[in-house]
Amino acid sequence: MHAIIHGLNIATMNGYQNLVVESDSAAAVKFITHGCSPAHLCAPLIQDIRNLAAHLQQILWRHSLCEANSVVDLLFKKGQDLPLGLHLLDRAPTPARGY
Incomplete structure (x- = not known):
């Protein structure tokens, strides 16, 4: 999820407003799109991702198998x-x- 945060920062700094973000982690995509328990270890990262995504016009989250x-x-x-x-x-x- 650190890579997603880094990628969102780069996209924002370069003025991109419409993104498709793919991750080989189905759990990460689920947490980002549906949220997770505030007690979950990843909750701060998920919140950072959601905060960054809120500055974008459109963002599509996709799970992509690494092999594919x-x-x-x-x-x-x-x-x-x-x-x-x-x-x-x-x-x-x-x-x-x-x-």
Whole structure:
């Protein structure tokens, strides 16, 4: 869920207002969309995510099986060739554009 918070911060800083957020954690998507008990260990993270999402015009939350997410796999492999650090892509790499 820390990655979701980080991604939402990056999207907000870059002025994005409409997002589709995919996670391979069905529990995370359920907690974000339906909430969780205030006593749950993840409750503060869920609240942070909901607060960030409230600043966006539209956000769609999706559960995506890790094995089925070929774009993430492609980006992961591409990232192995990049120097250490944060890299923001303006466009998806050519092989990922067909998905």
